[in-house]
Amino acid sequence: MKLLEYEAKEHFRRHGIPTPQGRMITTPREARDYTAELGKPVVIKAQLPVGGRGKAGGVRFADTPEEAAEVADALLGMRIKGLTVEKLYVEEKLSIVNEIYLGVTVDRRNKAYVVLASSEGGMDIEEVAAKTPERIVRHLVDPVHGLRGYHGNLVAKRLGYGGRKMLQFAAFVESLYELALEMDAELTEINPLAEVEDGFTAADARLNVDNNALFRHGELEERLLESYQSELTEREMKARSKGLTYVELDGNIGIIGNGAGLTMATLDTVMLHGGRAANFLDLGGGATPERIGEAAKFVLGDERARALLVNVLGGITRCDHIAEGVVAARREVAVEKPIVVRMMGTNEEEGRKILKEAGVETLGSMEEAAELAVKLAEAS
Numbered sequence: 001m002k003l004l005e006y007e008a009k010e011h012f013r014r015h016g017i018p019t020p021q022g023r024m025i026t027t028p029r030e031a032r033d034y035t036a037e038l039g040k041p042v043v044i045k046a047q048l049p050v051g052g053r054g055k056a057g058g059v060r061f062a063d064t065p066e067e068a069a070e071v072a073d074a075l076l077g078m079r080i081k082g083l084t085v086e087k088l089y090v091e092e093k094l095s096i097v098n099e100i101y102l103g104v105t106v107d108r109r110n111k112a113y114v115v116l117a118s119s120e121g122g123m124d125i126e127e128v129a130a131k132t133p134e135r136i137v138r139h140l141v142d143p144v145h146g147l148r149g150y151h152g153n154l155v156a157k158r159l160g161y162g163g164r165k166m167l168q169f170a171a172f173v174e175s176l177y178e179l180a181l182e183m184d185a186e187l188t189e190i191n192p193l194a195e196v197e198d199g200f201t202a203a204d205a206r207l208n209v210d211n212n213a214l215f216r217h218g219e220l221e222e223r224l225l226e227s228y229q230s231e232l233t234e235r236e237m238k239a240r241s242k243g244l245t246y247v248e249l250d251g252n253i254g255i256i257g258n259g260a261g262l263t264m265a266t267l268d269t270v271m272l273h274g275g276r277a278a279n280f281l282d283l284g285g286g287a288t289p290e291r292i293g294e295a296a297k298f299v300l301g302d303e304r305a306r307a308l309l310v311n312v313l314g315g316i317t318r319c320d321h322i323a324e325g326v327v328a329a330r331r332e333v334a335v336e337k338p339i340v341v342r343m344m345g346t347n348e349e350e351g352r353k354i355l356k357e358a359g360v361e362t363l364g365s366m367e368e369a370a371e372l373a374v375k376l377a378e379a380s
């Protein structure tokens, strides 16, 4: 779950991480009043669980309370990356000397948290990572020993800080790591960590909590559904409400599998044959013909899916049920789209017969099926 900047900053402050003075607001009037209260120029930022707000025009400045109201009026209701801005964060504008990147995330290969830091923070950190990875300092945290004070110093030194600045920066590293641990964060980051005249402050804040750990964070668990609304597409939300496990991707083949392993393998095989999935749906175990029909209809209903690839192992799920479901879905969906089915296991022969009579192609191997689906999607 991705917390919004203003929420993340509350957690930062709890851990003693310096942040600019600010407040979450929802109306232009509040923006004006708070700017007047601060009595100085402000930055006004759209509160959305996505990065790159700055580039999308979601971060703006205002010198006076009146200007703050105008900016807030322009930002509220704005669409950024498919989301509508409903909340803003108003905070004192900083005089930034240098923009640093500091993050703590999970290094899955090493099964440990890793601290990432770069003196080239700001809006283009992904580019820095891609083009000049040597400018990113990495410190892998030993899960047994944790992060010690001198580790923070080391990271600060590698960024070129000495003396008081080194100690100040090291304190950020330690606090951010403690926050990550406490909140079961998948990622927490400060970009930019603003170097100002007398030290550092967190100009931006991100905190993504591992959904599997939400049972340890009751106050967040209640917000899970709300957060899905910003993380899932409309069709993914609809699928969820029907109890279907459905994920949208960016290709042109709709995929149905049963079980996460087989479904992922199907995606890989499609990729291997030069295709890309538009979406995938995991049927799980023991689906009825009605349920399979509903699933197939749903996947075919994705406009971007130009072909449907069904790859199932008949165990508890019966192949004849798969066939009935697919045929029913094809009948009900108005548009004609090529369908390729690969299935094996329980009632395989009966299933193949039903499909054959309906004119649906069945194949014996996953490779052949994937190859054909790629070809058909390209041709249609």
Ligand code: GDP
Pocket (backbone or CB within 6 Å): 043, 045, 050, 051, 052, 053, 054, 055, 059, 092, 093, 094, 095, 096, 099, 122, 123, 191, 192, 203, 204
């Ligand atoms: P993001 O684009 O979603 O990551 O939003 P940020 O909160 O990181 O803001 C984007 C950029 O706006 C930062 O990299 C800064 O360059 C600039 N910015 C944000 N807050 C301030 C501020 O208080 N003072 C100044 N001078 N620049 C700021």
Ligand code: MN
Pocket (backbone or CB within 6 Å): 122, 191, 192, 204
């Ligand atoms: Mn940022």
